[in-house]
Amino acid sequence: MKKTTYLFIASLFLLCSTGLFAQDGGLTLKLNYSLAVPSGSSKDVISNTSYRGFGAELMYHLNNKLALGLETGNQDFYQKYPRQLYKMADGTELSAVIANSIQTVPILLKVQYNLLPGAIIQPYLALGAGGNIITYNQYAGQFSNDGKTKFSFAARPEAGVYVPFRKGSAAGVSLGAGYNYMPFKYNGIDNLNSIAARIGVSFPLGN
Amino acid sequence: MKNYLTLAVLVVAVFVLGSCTKDPVKNLSPEESRIYITNHDSTTSFSAFKTFSISDSVAIISGNHLQEKTHDAFDAALIAAFANAMTQRGYKSVAKDQNPDFGINVNNIINTYTGYVDYGNYYNDYYGYWDPYSWGYPGYGYYGSYIGTYQVNEGVISIDMFDLKNAPESGKIKSVWNGVVRGKGIFNDGSIGTSVQALFDQSTYIKAN
Secondary structure (H helix, E strand, O other), X not given: OHHHHHXXXXXXXXXXXXXXXXXXXXXXXXXXXXXEEEOHHHHHOOXXXXXXXXXXXEEEEOOOOEEEEEEEEEEEEEEEOOOEEEEOOOOOEEEEOEEEEEEEEEEEEEEEEEOOOOOOOEEEEEEEEEEEEEEEEEEEOOEEXXXXXXXXXXXXXXXXXXXXXXXXXXXXEEEEEEEEEOEEEEOOEEEOOEEEEEEEEEEEOOO | OHHHHHHHHHHHHHHHHHOOOOOOOOOOXXXXXXXXXXXXXXXOOHHHOOEEEEEEEEEEEXXXXXXXXXXXXXXXXXXXXXXXXXXXXXXXXXXXXXXOOEEEEEEEEEOOOOXXXXXXXXXXXXXXXXXXXXXXXXXXXXXXXXXXXXEOOOEEEEEEEXXXXXXXXXXXXXXEEEEXXXXXXXXXXXXXXXXXXXXXXXXXXXXXX
């Protein structure tokens, strides 16, 4: 909770310091394809890179530098482990192919700061913070062994570049990389953090 | 208006794409789909037993009730494979009337509901599936450890091993080992060897010497 508060205050500070209310932009929609590489202790659950990630951002451009909006999406993680013998606490021996399946659906408030508005290649920094619907399932063979759906805090600092299709256009393509901070305390799991790379296409939705 | 229609279409498209998750069950081969579960009585020394007798038919148990006992080609092959594995571990197969140390029953449990099976009921009714009289111990009750934490909604091969050696002294027939096989294709003849091998591989304590 404390972390959420800090992020919110930091976002507000960033907005105020850049002329928050000098509104001259409009709405854009960005569609993203993303891949995610589990990091840290999340690799104990799934270490495979996820190539199944899609997302959408609806951003309101307050001025040519600053945009504020909402982001959501879906990233699917999956890993199957070779057959192994597991000794259960009650003495039962279980031989199974264990598979872990995780889907994350972040719902984030996002602030984005464009470092070089008007340039051909425009670097940006962004920060998203909010919640994450995480669905975790573990299978022993074809049988569901464990499962949990939780809504928990999520944050995503991101850096990237935006390349407009035409000079000054609100339509363009962007490349970015970020860190998905996703705490998930459950059954010995601490978090499902990952490093994400994404490519997106932006469309203006009118002023 | 056109912009908002585009927005709606694109957002729907993203969520359709986002629902492209890898199905954990479809991504398994039949062999990978199977699980092998064994449980044994930790106080039993399996090397203290030297002989066994195995049932000559398979009990079909559905909804915790005995439906029938069958002896088709699959049943015969399963029983033979298990008996062969016991022999390889040093046990001698004897007839029921020759005072076997172990009694072995083979069951096919069919449950078509989902939920956690109460194997306690399974054992409470065990008397009905395999009358202790068949082991030469009329009136005795079964007891022992059970596997009870797995969801069942399909056919399961379940094999039980009982201590007949000490039954006269204890007045009960104690369950000392239980093996369960679940998953795709377990009732194909070709999977019998794999299933029995897997159960024995993870039960290294089953050995006469």
